[in-house]
Amino acid sequence: MDTVIIQLTTPKTMxxxxxxxxxNLLRVxxxxxxxxxxxxxxxxxKLPAxxxxxxxxxxxHSRNEWDCNI
Structure with missing residues (x-):
């Protein structure tokens, strides 16, 4: 059998x-x-200033637009 390391990106994945x-298709x-x-x-x-x-x-700005539309 092969061993594969994966990273789960959502709770549904687990x-x-x-x-x-x-x-019995795989084993964690x-x-x-x-x-x-x-x-x-x-x-x-990580980003330049x-x-x-x-x-x-x-x-x-995006948050202000949402606040104004509510």
């Missing part, structure tokens, strides 16, 4: 893998569930 395991060897990391922490320092500022302005 449920699907558990169902496949119950059908290790469950490494990490705590959720906030995107701001995950990507801190000017791009990060433009992105922040865009996000704030």
């Amino acid at each position: 449920k699907l893998l558990q169902e496949l395991e119950e059908l 060897l290790k469950k490494n569930v990490s705590a959720k990391t906030k995107l701001s922490d995950k990507y801190a320092g 000017n791009i990060a500022e433009d992105l922040q302005k865009h996000i704030e």
Whole structure:
């Protein structure tokens, strides 16, 4: 048998893998569930300052548009 390492991107994925395991189609060897990391922490320092500022302005503008439309 081959061993494959995958990264799960949604909670539904783990449920699907558990169902496949119950059908004896695969076996989960290790469950490494990490705590959720906030995107701001995950990507801190990854963008140049000017791009990060433009992105922040865009996000704030988008949120203001939603607030005004409610």
